Structure formats: C-alpha cells, structure tokens
Amino acid sequence: xxxxxxxxDLLASDGAARRGRVTTAHGVIDTxxxxxxxxxxTVKGMTVEEIAATxxxxxxxxxxxxxxxxxxxxxxxxxxxxxxxxWRKPILTDSGGYQVMSLADLRKIDEDGVTFRSHLDGAAHxxxxxxxxxxxxxxxxxxxxxxxxxTPFPASEAVAAESMRRSMRWAARCRAAFKARPGTxxxxxxxxxxxxxxxxxxxxALMEIGFEGYAVGGLAVGEGQEIMFQVLDDTVPALxxxxxxxxxxxxxxxxxxxxxxxxIDMFDCVLPTRSGRTGQAFTRHGTLNMRNARHMEDTxxxxxxxxxxxxxxxxxxxxxxxxxxxxxxxxxxxTRHNLHYYQQVMxxxxxxxxxxxxxDFAARFALDEARGDVAAG
Amino acid sequence: xxxxxxxxDLLASDGAARRGRVTTAHGVIDTxxxxxxxxxxTVKGMTVEEIAATxxxxxxxxxxxxxxxxxxxxxxxxxxxxxxxxWRKPILTDSGGYQVMSLADLRKIDEDGVTFRSHLDGAAHxxxxxxxxxxxxxxxxxxxxxxxxxTPFPASEAVAAESMRRSMRWAARCRAAFKARPGTxxxxxxxxxxxxxxxxxxxxALMEIGFEGYAVGGLAVGEGQEIMFQVLDDTVPALxxxxxxxxxxxxxxxxxxxxxxxxIDMFDCVLPTRSGRTGQAFTRHGTLNMRNARHMEDTxxxxxxxxxxxxxxxxxxxxxxxxxxxxxxxxxxxTRHNLHYYQQVMxxxxxxxxxxxxxDFAARFALDEARGDVAAG
Numbered sequence: 001x002x003x004x005x006x007x008x009d010l011l012a013s014d015g016a017a018r019r020g021r022v023t024t025a026h027g028v029i030d031t032x033x034x035x036x037x038x039x040x041x042t043v044k045g046m047t048v049e050e051i052a053a054t055x056x057x058x059x060x061x062x063x064x065x066x067x068x069x070x071x072x073x074x075x076x077x078x079x080x081x082x083x084x085x086x087w088r089k090p091i092l093t094d095s096g097g098y099q100v101m102s103l104a105d106l107r108k109i110d111e112d113g114v115t116f117r118s119h120l121d122g123a124a125h126x127x128x129x130x131x132x133x134x135x136x137x138x139x140x141x142x143x144x145x146x147x148x149x150x151t152p153f154p155a156s157e158a159v160a161a162e163s164m165r166r167s168m169r170w171a172a173r174c175r176a177a178f179k180a181r182p183g184t185x186x187x188x189x190x191x192x193x194x195x196x197x198x199x200x201x202x203x204x205a206l207m208e209i210g211f212e213g214y215a216v217g218g219l220a221v222g223e224g225q226e227i228m229f230q231v232l233d234d235t236v237p238a239l240x241x242x243x244x245x246x247x248x249x250x251x252x253x254x255x256x257x258x259x260x261x262x263x264i265d266m267f268d269c270v271l272p273t274r275s276g277r278t279g280q281a282f283t284r285h286g287t288l289n290m291r292n293a294r295h296m297e298d299t300x301x302x303x304x305x306x307x308x309x310x311x312x313x314x315x316x317x318x319x320x321x322x323x324x325x326x327x328x329x330x331x332x333x334x335t336r337h338n339l340h341y342y343q344q345v346m347x348x349x350x351x352x353x354x355x356x357x358x359x360d361f362a363a364r365f366a367l368d369e370a371r372g373d374v375a376a377g
Numbered sequence: 378x379x380x381x382x383x384x385x386d387l388l389a390s391d392g393a394a395r396r397g398r399v400t401t402a403h404g405v406i407d408t409x410x411x412x413x414x415x416x417x418x419t420v421k422g423m424t425v426e427e428i429a430a431t432x433x434x435x436x437x438x439x440x441x442x443x444x445x446x447x448x449x450x451x452x453x454x455x456x457x458x459x460x461x462x463x464w465r466k467p468i469l470t471d472s473g474g475y476q477v478m479s480l481a482d483l484r485k486i487d488e489d490g491v492t493f494r495s496h497l498d499g500a501a502h503x504x505x506x507x508x509x510x511x512x513x514x515x516x517x518x519x520x521x522x523x524x525x526x527x528t529p530f531p532a533s534e535a536v537a538a539e540s541m542r543r544s545m546r547w548a549a550r551c552r553a554a555f556k557a558r559p560g561t562x563x564x565x566x567x568x569x570x571x572x573x574x575x576x577x578x579x580x581x582a583l584m585e586i587g588f589e590g591y592a593v594g595g596l597a598v599g600e601g602q603e604i605m606f607q608v609l610d611d612t613v614p615a616l617x618x619x620x621x622x623x624x625x626x627x628x629x630x631x632x633x634x635x636x637x638x639x640x641i642d643m644f645d646c647v648l649p650t651r652s653g654r655t656g657q658a659f660t661r662h663g664t665l666n667m668r669n670a671r672h673m674e675d676t677x678x679x680x681x682x683x684x685x686x687x688x689x690x691x692x693x694x695x696x697x698x699x700x701x702x703x704x705x706x707x708x709x710x711x712t713r714h715n716l717h718y719y720q721q722v723m724x725x726x727x728x729x730x731x732x733x734x735x736x737d738f739a740a741r742f743a744l745d746e747a748r749g750d751v752a753a754g
C-alpha cells in the first residue's frame with residue numbers, strides 16, 4: 001500500500017476559522033486539532049490505547065529529547081518513532097531548537113546552527129538546519145518543523161528582525177535538505193516577535209520558499225493572551241489559505257478557542273498532561289485543584305457530564321486521595337481526563353465551524369469558564 | 378438483589394492440589410487464585426479496567442494504610458472500598474497488624490492489641506482484634522482477616538508458642554466481634570513458626586473457633602522456599618477440606634506452584650507490582666531486568682507468546698528506553714505484563730488440576746524457568 005500524498009483540505013469555514021483535514025502517511029488529522037505532547041516517545045502516564053481513546057489523531061515528539069535518548073540513528077534502526085512507541089497515527093516532531101535553548105548546557109549559536117551539551121550526560125551535540133531535518137526523517141515524522149532561532153521575549157525590533165532573518169535563512173536550508181518521504185511534509189515557522197511588519201516579512205519569506213504548512217512561533221513565552229491574539233491578527237491573514245496553520249506551544253482552552261477564531265488549525269501544549277500530573281483538572285467551568293481538602297468526601301466526578309473513563313468511574317474524593325497518597329494512578333487518571341477534555345473542546349470547535357455557529361460556541365465557552373466549578377452550578 | 382452466601386466449592390482435585398471457587402458478595406473467585414496488592418485503594422499504576430483485564434477476580438487492600446488515609450469511618454461514608462476505588466469484584470483486606478509492625482512508629486503490643494503512631498503524621502492509633510474487624514467491615518471487605526501477632530523469624534519454640542497462643546486468643550475475639558454482612562467471611566491465620574506441633578495446635582485452635590477460611594501466616598519472612606514448603610507439608614493436612622486456604626504474602630511463581638501442589642488456594646504478593654516498577658519482568662523463563670543495556674536495540678517483546686497488551690504492542694528496546702528515561706509508562710506497562718503473567722500461571726494451574734496433570738505442569742514449569750531468557754531459546 002503506497003502512502004497518500006501529504007495534503008490539506010479545507011472543508012468548511014466560519015469567519016476566519018477553518019474546518020479542515022490534513023492527510024499524512026499515517027492517517028488524517030481533523031482540524032482544528034490538538035496534539036498531546038509525547039516528549040520522550042511517550043505521552044507521560046498514558047498508554048497508546050488510552051491516547052487514541054481520547055480522540056487524538058496526532059501526537060508531538062521532541063527532537064531534542066529523542067536525539068539524545070535513544071538517539072536518532074538508533075531510532076531509525078528500530079523502525080522509527082511510530083514503531084518504537086507503537087503509535088500508528090500521525091506524528092509531528094519539533095526541530096529541537098526550542099528545547100536546546102531551554103534545557104541544554106553551554107549552548108552556542110552562530111550562523112551555521114547551534115552546539116550544546118546534553119543535559120543528560122554532558123556529551124557535545126550540534127544541531128544545524130540540515131541535521132534537524134535529517135533527524136526528524138530518521139524519527140519517521142509525518143510533519144517535520146524547520147530549525148529556527150528562539151527570539152527572546154521581550155526583544156527590540158532590531159533584535160527581533162535579526163533573529164527572524166537568520167531563522168528565514170535556516171528555513172531555506174531546511175527546505176533544501178528535506179527529503180520528503182511519501183505522505184510527509186515540512187512546516188515553516190513565522191517569527192518576528194510582536195512586530196507586525198516583521199511577522200508579515202517572515203510569512204512572505206516562508207511562502208517564497210514554499211512549505212506544506214506554516215507555524216506561528218515565538219508566542220506563549222510570557223507575552224499574555226492579548227498580545228498573542230494581536231500577533232495572530234497581524235500574521236494569519238498573511239498566510240496561504242490552502243495550507244495548515246499551527247500555533248506552537250498553545251495553550252489554555254480559551255487561548256485555543258481564540259486562536260481558532262483567528263484561523264489557526266493546529267495546537268500543541270504540555271498543559272493538559274503536566275497539569276494532570278500536578279493535580280489540576282480542566283473542565284468546562286475552569287480548573288480544579290484535585291489536592292484541595294474540599295474534595296475529601298465529594299463523591300461526584302470532576303464533571304458529571306464528561307464522557308471520559310475517569311469521570312465515568314471515579315469521584316473527586318478518590319482522585320484527591322490518590323494525589324494525597326502520591327499514587328501514580330492520580331496523574332494517570334487526571335491526565336486521561338484532561339486530554340479527553342481538550343479533545344472535547346476541539347471536537348466542539350470543529351462541529352461549530354461546520355454548523356456556522358462558532359461565534360455562539362465561543363461566547364458560550366467564555367460564559368461557562370467564567371461560571372467556575374461545575375459543582376457550584 | 379440479595380448477596381449470595383459466602384462459600385467455597387471444591388470443583389476438582391489432583392493430589393493435594395485443589396480447583397475451587399469462592400463465592401462472595403461481589404462475585405466469585407476461581408482458585409487457585411492470585412490477588413494483586415492494592416495497598417492504598419489502588420494497585421499501583423493500574424486502572425481498574427486494566428486490573429480486570431489481567432483476569433484478576435479479587436484484589437487485596439491494606440487496612441493499615443486505609444485506616445490512616447482516607448480513614449475507616451470516612452471510607453464507610455464514601456460507600457466502602459469497592460465504591461471508592463471503583464473495583465466491583467471481591468476484595469480481601471488484611472488486619473493491619475503486619476504493616477503496623479513494619480511501618481508504624483513507637484508501636485507497643487500487649488494482650489489487648491497494638492498501639493502505634495502513624496508513619497504519615499505521627500498521630501496515635503490503636504488496633505485491637507475488635508477494632509481490626511470493625512475497620513475491615515467499614516472498608517466493606519468481602520474477606521476479612523483476624524488480627525494476629527507477627528512472630529519474629531527466627532524465633533525459639535517458646536517464643537513462637539507464646540506468640541501463636543496470643544494470636545489464637547485474638548482470633549477468638551475477632552470471631553466474636555465480626556458482624557458478617559451477607560456474602561462476607563472472616564479468615565483465621567495459622568501461626569507457630571517453623572514448629573510442626575505449634576502449627577497443628579494453631580490449626581486446631583482456629584478450627585475449634587470456626588472460620589470461613591484459613592490462612593497460613595508468618596511465612597515469606599526470610600525462611601526460604603524449602604522451610605516454607607516444609608511448614609506447608611506440616612500444616613495444610615491439618616486444615617479442613619471444605620474451606621479455602623490462603624498463603625499470605627507469597628510469592629515468586631515457583632513458590633506459588635509449590636504451594637498449590639501442597640493444597641493452597643489463594644495467594645497475594647507485591648512482587649509482580651513492585652518488580653514492575655523497578656524494571657523486573659516475570660516470564661515463563663525466569664526474570665529479565667528491563668534496564669539492562671542488552672535490550673537497547675531488541676525489537677522483540679518481553680515474551681512473544683505472552684498475550685498481554687504490553688507484549689502485543691511494545692518491544693524490549695522501548696521498555697528499556699522508558700525505564701532509562703524514568704518515564705511513568707515503564708512501570709505502567711511492566712506492572713501490566715507482570716500481573717498478566719501471574720494470572721496466566723494461575724489459569725495454567727487451574728486447568729492442570731482440572732485435567733489431572735498438575736505433576737506434568739509443575740515439572741514443565743520448573744524446566745521452563747531453568748531455561749533462562751525467552752530470547753535465548
């Protein structure tokens with residue numbers, strides 16, 4: 001069976017928002033889509049069966065972690081990331097650049113790329129645009145990302161411009177180095193900080209190179225929702241209609257709803273998984289801290305209307321007990337709920353766009369979140 | 378729907394070995410049976426769906442942990458342990474005595490019972506025979522255990538005799554205090570160290586009191602398999618045929634096979650779960666350390682003939698990676714495999730007894746274990 005060509009179909013739209021479908025070697029992704037983060041070849045605490053049961057059609061793998069352990073060439077010998085983690089659906093990998101800057105030691109950036117020492121064993125590594133796409137090929141990614149420089153926030157316009165232009169030169173080198181296997185694609189990343197002219201210049205530069213999709217990078221770095229939405233308002237209209245658009249590292253459910261309203265198709269974020277491990281539950285009515293003593297004898301589930309297996313089987317009192325007792329099952333059950341909730345939001349967004357009622361959906365979503373705990377209602 | 382009466386049916390036997398069925402308020406237990414340990418209202422790292430999928434028909438809860446957190450009266454208000462952890466099948470609880478001696482601080486034993494301070498917050502608690510069975514009732518146990526004194530090992534015959542006789546007086550108090558709810562039972566515990574006369578005296582004392590089942594206690598405390606089997610040879614023939622027999626805290630698969638040959642029906646042990654968390658896999662051909670570097674590029678499952686979901690989906694290389702990376706999914710997947718393996722051993726034992734070929738089964742089991750890693754075969 002030959003893999004289908006990588007592609008994007010725009011199925012419906014509602015204002016700037018789009019309902020689409022990405023086709024890859026390992027299956028389709030209905031957009032707007034949320035991608036759980038599977039850093040080290042595992043979405044922490046979740047079996048692949050459970051990930052699929054949440055409705056997720058794609059997961060994200062982190063190149064930085066995987067190039068260090070088990071290593072890119074070893075991963076290729078083992079059949080690639082799909083085989084390795086036994087996830088048969090699409091995978092997007094990042095370029096590794098962001099984690100190099102946040103996790104590695106003794107990093108050094110120049111025009112060629114970045115050199116660093118592993119945070120695991122101190123071994124020296126280099127990541128160039130060419131090596132970043134080579135590694136992602138070895139990992140068997142359906143969607144690879146260009147290596148870009150992470151512009152600090154805040155940055156002056158001059159600094160943001162210089163950084164963005166280097167990223168555009170790297171993007172061209174990534175494109176040249178990318179060996180497309182059937183059903184795979186390479187996404188460019190728009191940079192330019194909070195400066196509309198730079199964002200538009202970056203978008204134009206990427207479109208001139210040509211990619212299978214376009215990401216908006218450099219956000220969710222502390223700028224706040226208002227500035228993030230402003231950057232999207234400035235940037236998204238400059239992107240092509242016929243390619244998927246991916247907002248990297250975002251975000252809270254309300255961030256996602258606002259970004260979908262502005263024309264974004266794909267998202268990833270550690271929030272539902274990381275919060276699941278620390279005891280924070282996401283619900284229609286905002287977040288709950290499951291460690292709170294008020295749950296001690298509360299026999300209701302997190303949300304009685306949530307169809308996830310955690311809410312079908314388990315009480316707040318039990319979840320609170322598991323977190324108090326430091327039992328693994330607490331993070332497992334709460335991660336499962338949070339990922340189900342995120343996928344419910346995405347599925348609600350897709351249905352609302354199809355029905356031409358996204359405005360109503362977004363207004364209702366905002367009111368529900370403002371209402372506070374389900375239990376108070 | 379009224380609960381069935383607690384009972385034991387002997388379905389078949391092969392030498393001293395028995396194939397039976399225990400009936401409880403929450404369902405039946407096919408014996409010989411292995412009970413996964415669910416200390417703090419959770420079998421560590423396993424969802425209740427996954428526990429049931431291993432074939433387990435009963436889990437064990439630890440009274441010591443649960444009386445401290447969430448507390449026995451609170452557990453009763455929350456509907457009991459079945460509701461609390463959402464496990465709808467039978468539950469056996471221990472009496473708390475063993476963990477008081479191994480975990481609590483400032484413990485003091487006298488004829489009335491034991492007082493101690495919680496290892497969690499230092500609060501003072503008391504456990505008498507009467508309170509131990511009351512707590513197990515509050516937890517909603519299908520099978521409750523008498524409070525006994527843990528005889529040290531090694532112990533002189535005089536020390537073992539004194540300790541055993543106190544345990545027998547406590548057993549009578551437990552029996553008097555036990556308020557049987559429909560479908561529940563109380564098990565006595567034979568003590569007496571390594572001394573055949575004391576074991577027989579203890580068995581006779583318990584039978585005089587009368588229990589729904591009889592446990593053999595004070596083993597798996599460092600005495601070794603040979604002495605353990607000798608104590609079983611001395612003790613089991615003194616127990617009634619028409620009641621279930623439970624060997625507490627045992628053991629390795631080979632211990633279980635040997636004890637079934639000697640007429641034991643029920644087992645519990647932390648080995649498959651604890652080993653699953655530390656990286657040790659149980660297989661037909663002995664144990665494997667999944668952290669070992671030799672698994673680094675081994676794409677085979679732990680055991681290609683194992684029908685568990687871990688072996689169906691995941692390679693040794695992946696499991697090794699997860700343990701190296703300290704990922705929760707490693708303990709999750711390996712615990713799942715180990716519990717499946719233990720249940721496969723039990724199901725093999727049950728079928729062998731039914732078929733009158735337990736001797737062949739045990740011989741084959743010993744040869745297989747001696748052979749070493751599946752991969753070598």
